Amino acid sequence: MLKKYKILVVTIVLSLLGIGAIVAVWLYGGYVNKREIFVTEVERSLFNAIQSYYDEHQNMINEKRDQNISKEGRLLAKRIKSIYSNVDEERVQALWDSLVQERMLRYSKRREAKKEAGEPTAIMPSFMLQNITFSEATIAEISLLLEETLTSKGIEIPVHIVVKNIKDAHRGQGKYRIKVATDGTISTRPVLVDPGEDEYLIAKFEQPLFYLLSKMAVQIAVSVLLILALIGAFIYLLWTINRQNKLALLRKSFVNNMTHELKTPVATVMAAVESIQRYGARDDRDKMEQYLRISHRELEHLANMIEKVLQLDIDEVTGVNLRMTEVDLAKLLEEGVEIAELGAKKEVSIDFVGRLPKLSLIADAGHLKNVINNLFDNAIKYSHDSVKIQVGLKEENGTVVLSIADNGLGIDPIYFKDIFEVFFRVPSGNLHPVKGFGLGLAYVKQVVKQHGGTIKVDSILGKGTVFILTIPTQ
Structure with missing residues (x-):
């Protein structure tokens, strides 16, 4: 069983690790995707x-643009003139200026038309950046304009814009994607602003971890929530298996103990009857009385054991079947004290703390009486030859x-919860000097719980134990 339990634990741990890894990969993929979207938003x-x-510096930029266009036209005319000597440079220059102006005019008209229609205007073409x-x-x-744009979108991170010289050899093959440095700084895709000098515009910012x-x-x-639910389910599964395993061991111990306890009185009574039948004990009055006394004692012990088992016949869902009536608890205690003192084979002294008040409550008299008798019986069995019991009774807030x-003898605090479990007995090595089946306190707790009450225990090893029951009067 231990080997199977270890295999189950290892399987559960590996399952949790596997599921955790899958969730981690899924979250990281989502994070990377959100980062890509964020960088795209920054670029836009x-x-x-x-x-x-x-738009704000259009006149100045257009002036520079015209100068660049004129310069490019002159260079083009000279190159053509160097190839074809009979070409008129001025006419080539005029043709170039006309084509460029027509191109810019079409771009401006499309942009203005979209503005008037309320449609988003296209981002300015890259060739305009050169101006x-x-x-x-x-x-x-x-x-500053970028900061205002990002703030309007709820993004508040410092962005640093730089113009960097990047040679083609350093750009690598394929599409140049965003770059994340080792310190977490992100660089946007470079935008060409000066082809002649290989200058690119790049925006850099720290990775917005908390924003993402x-x-x-x-x-x-x-x-x-998913991981916690799985961990909780696995822990509960292990707890249930461990509890069932523990209960199975306790049941096995109970069956062995019960078998031995049942065989002893049966064997003793059979021996006494056989003596009476075979060896003429019926003619000897003294022996006859002795054998009958022994048989009566053993049968009484057998009846007590059967009663203990019957008390445990509790439905797991509905609990014990209670018949609620008005009960005089003080009277039940007095009867319980009388039974305990008469049935004890030790010197027993049971005293009440203060004057016993008259208290009545709505409860099941029979089961409540069994609870009191069980607690007195345990106090007597698990004590030394001279037993002293203190009983306290009071009413607080209904x-x-x-x-x-x-x-x-007392109980080790580590067993405070276990003593109320069915079949559990406080370990004392392989020997149990006090006979029992671990049924009494389980029955007591069930009855008290059915009455809407609670039971607590406090104990010091070698000094004694106290059980405290609280039961509502109604």
């Missing part, structure tokens, strides 16, 4: 900031409080 906001900068001089003042102004996690709050909450304290 960066273009919007540049667009706003362009902007990205000086420190320009970058500072664009940074807040966007994943639902995923994280569901994952945590609740009866009954305490029964003895000067017996």
